[in-house]
Amino acid sequence: MGTILTNIAISDGKIKRSSLEVLSHCRKLADNNGHVVEAVVMDENASSFTEEIQKYGAKKIYTVENPAFKQPVNTVLLNALSAVIEKADPTVIAFASTESIKDILGALAMRFNAGVLSDVASFELIDGGIEGKRPIMAAKLLEKAQAKGDKVIVSVRSGSYDLEESPADAEIESIDFELDESSIRATITDILSSSGEGIDLSEAPVVVSGGRGVKDEEGKNMVEELAKLLGGAVGASRAVTESGLFPATAQIGQTGKVVSPQLYIAIGISGAIQHIAGMANSKVIVAINKDPDAPIFQYTTYGLVGDLYKILPVLIDEVKKIKG
Amino acid sequence: MNFKVCIKQVPDITAPIKIRDGELIMETDRMVLDAYSASAVEESLVLTEEHGGDVEVISIGPDKAKETIRKALAMGAKNATHIVIDDNAEYDSATFAKVLAAHFKNNAEYDVIALGKQSQDTDAGLTGSMLAELLDLPYATNAVALKMDPDNKKLIVTRQADTAQEVIELSIPCIVTCSNDMNNPRIPSLKGIMQSKRKTVEAVQLSDLGLDGSRLSSEAHISVVGYEDMPEREPGKKFEGEPEELAKKLVDLLDNEAKVL
Ligand SMILES: Cc1cc2nc3c(=O)[nH]c(=O)nc-3n(C[C@H](O)[C@H](O)[C@H](O)COP(=O)(O)OP(=O)(O)OC[C@H]3O[C@@H](n4cnc5c(N)ncnc54)[C@H](O)[C@@H]3O)c2cc1C
Numbered sequence: 001m002g003t004i005l006t007n008i009a010i011s012d013g014k015i016k017r018s019s020l021e022v023l024s025h026c027r028k029l030a031d032n033n034g035h036v037v038e039a040v041v042m043d044e045n046a047s048s049f050t051e052e053i054q055k056y057g058a059k060k061i062y063t064v065e066n067p068a069f070k071q072p073v074n075t076v077l078l079n080a081l082s083a084v085i086e087k088a089d090p091t092v093i094a095f096a097s098t099e100s101i102k103d104i105l106g107a108l109a110m111r112f113n114a115g116v117l118s119d120v121a122s123f124e125l126i127d128g129g130i131e132g133k134r135p136i137m138a139a140k141l142l143e144k145a146q147a148k149g150d151k152v153i154v155s156v157r158s159g160s161y162d163l164e165e166s167p168a169d170a171e172i173e174s175i176d177f178e179l180d181e182s183s184i185r186a187t188i189t190d191i192l193s194s195s196g197e198g199i200d201l202s203e204a205p206v207v208v209s210g211g212r213g214v215k216d217e218e219g220k221n222m223v224e225e226l227a228k229l230l231g232g233a234v235g236a237s238r239a240v241t242e243s244g245l246f247p248a249t250a251q252i253g254q255t256g257k258v259v260s261p262q263l264y265i266a267i268g269i270s271g272a273i274q275h276i277a278g279m280a281n282s283k284v285i286v287a288i289n290k291d292p293d294a295p296i297f298q299y300t301t302y303g304l305v306g307d308l309y310k311i312l313p314v315l316i317d318e319v320k321k322i323k324g
Numbered sequence: 325m326n327f328k329v330c331i332k333q334v335p336d337i338t339a340p341i342k343i344r345d346g347e348l349i350m351e352t353d354r355m356v357l358d359a360y361s362a363s364a365v366e367e368s369l370v371l372t373e374e375h376g377g378d379v380e381v382i383s384i385g386p387d388k389a390k391e392t393i394r395k396a397l398a399m400g401a402k403n404a405t406h407i408v409i410d411d412n413a414e415y416d417s418a419t420f421a422k423v424l425a426a427h428f429k430n431n432a433e434y435d436v437i438a439l440g441k442q443s444q445d446t447d448a449g450l451t452g453s454m455l456a457e458l459l460d461l462p463y464a465t466n467a468v469a470l471k472m473d474p475d476n477k478k479l480i481v482t483r484q485a486d487t488a489q490e491v492i493e494l495s496i497p498c499i500v501t502c503s504n505d506m507n508n509p510r511i512p513s514l515k516g517i518m519q520s521k522r523k524t525v526e527a528v529q530l531s532d533l534g535l536d537g538s539r540l541s542s543e544a545h546i547s548v549v550g551y552e553d554m555p556e557r558e559p560g561k562k563f564e565g566e567p568e569e570l571a572k573k574l575v576d577l578l579d580n581e582a583k584v585l
């Protein structure tokens with residue numbers, strides 16, 4: 001019997017859905033293989049999240065509370081997690097693949113001499129470790145890889161698993177974590193947030209994205225209005241984050257974020273593989289593009305061929321009729 | 325300020341790829357400089373042009389990785405180290421990080437080690453923070469802008485986080501991994517290409533670093549056991565026509581067929 005430890009990420013005072021997806025999956029793996037699933041939450045107010053975490057079946061929850069988690073540099077997260085791992089001694093450590101986890105995953109694996117698979121679309125337990133499927137080469141194909149060792153680490157793309165409740169009475173253990181200031185040779189001096197602030201793309205149920213076909217503020221305003229009407233977040237292709245029309249944080253794709261909403265609407269985006277890499281796992285994909293041969297149409301559930309500047313105004317009106 | 329940039333040679337991922345019996349078949353064997361490594365080279369060149377200092381590139385790869393190293397030299401790097409491995413050696417990020425760490429322990433005259441935030445072929449995104457752990461250096465990943473503060477021995481990194489950008493000051497020496505959103509790497513000029521031919525590429529064997537290739541492979545925790553196509557999407561519907569008609573049809577389908585509104 002081994003322990004699967006899952007990390008619960010907190011963002012803006014809320015549990016990130018993607019980390020509950022990972023916990024849901026790990027709970028099932030544990031049940032099916034006679035393992036125990038545990039969770040760790042590191043936040044200023046870590047203990048306030050234990051009730052919700054228990055719903056997803058964690059048998060034990062480690063809480064680490066420290067004001068430094070409000071705006072932590074990577075070494076702080078790394079050292080705190082290391083303290084928990086030493087205590088819990090898990091065989092598998094699973095994360096949702098957020099930017100702060102990408103930041104420390106390799107270092108953590110080195111510290112514990114653990115095998116690590118980053119950004120998997122799925123994983124299972126095998127003898128001595130895990131087997132995962134990783135989208136590679138801008139998600140052109142899946143690599144099947146095994147990680148083995150006394151400890152293995154995995155990070156999972158958001159949207160890979162469904163949430164599934166399975167309430168448990170969890171034992172709660174609070175871990176003392178002393179911040180060793182001398183070990184930290186990095187300081188966060190500023191946080192630059194762009195407009196569209198606060199909406200976490202990777203968690204949004206609907207994403208409406210603009211590309212190079214969106215030429216100006218007028219077009220961008222329509223993209224934003226449609227997103228707002230649909231209760232979604234605004235995404236973008238690299239062409240328009242690079243030009244500065246859309247905020248850098250909105251970029252979706254190989255370099256940018258991976259999203260898998262219920263509905264993804266690509267507006268004036270050609271469908272380069274590096275963009276597809278970030279959204280191909282969306283449930284329903286819509287594209288509006290004036291070029292009938294644009295590669296994006298190979299991925300769409302519904303494709304509209306036409307000028308976005310003509311279609312968007314009427315589309316917004318139609319959506320208002322339903323969502324008004 | 326001296327920059328050491330770790331660059332990787334990768335297959336051209338835009339070329340058609342097929343999977344046969346779980347094996348990868350690339351239509352061409354064209355190899356290129358990893359786009360993320362290229363951005364790390366570019367930014368290091370810009371910063372040394374501004375503040376002085378040299379850029380050296382380091383690449384671990386088989387003999388043919390030389391072409392990629394030449395490209396970085398033609399961009400303007402001063403010299404290069406090529407850590408030569410077998411043609412068919414398949415290393416994971418951890419193994420590359422261990423080899424790089426062994427190299428840097430012998431060659432410690434750097435201020436900044438720059439890498440790509442991920443490799444264009446494996447999209448792993450691990451090597452940078454692994455190397456930082458092995459060398460015990462402060463680091464930042466997914467940088468979209470870099471500035472130097474040489475007086476205070478600091479590298480100032482703007483890093484793309486989930487919902488915002490963070491500005492981080494790292495004390496030097498340090499490690500940074502670069503996004504290709506940072507810059508557009510220069511295309512080598514004819515002069516750059518000519519000059520690169522006179523620059524030295526020092527070839528280093530694993531044994532020179534006190535390492536053993538087969539031992540490294542056997543210590544690796546990761547093995548690739550096959551490849552699969554991405555799951556196919558159901559074929560969709562494509563509509564042409566008047567904007568009003570298209571808009572009505574789409575809303576109807578989203579509402580009543582896909583039920584996502
Ligand atoms: C290493 C690497 C990483 C990358 N990472 C990313 C990434 O993360 N995300 C990303 O998006 N890209 C990424 N790229 C860039 C990618 O290759 C493409 O260049 C980019 O996605 C193109 O953006 P686009 O589709 O908006 O622009 P284009 O390819 O120029 O397409 C514009 C589209 O708009 C259509 N159009 C124009 N006007 C109208 C109109 N009036 N009405 C309707 N349609 C119109 C055109 O028909 C065209 O199809 C990366 C590239 C590299 C090399």
Ligand SMILES: Nc1ncnc2c1ncn2[C@@H]1O[C@H](COP(=O)(O)O)[C@@H](O)[C@H]1O
Nearest residue numbers: 330331384439440442443448449450451
């Ligand atoms: N074989 C290699 N030689 C030199 N640098 C490498 C090598 N492999 C990876 N790197 C560096 O590490 C970065 C991230 O790689 P990865 O962690 O494999 O995604 C790359 O962009 C390179 O800068």
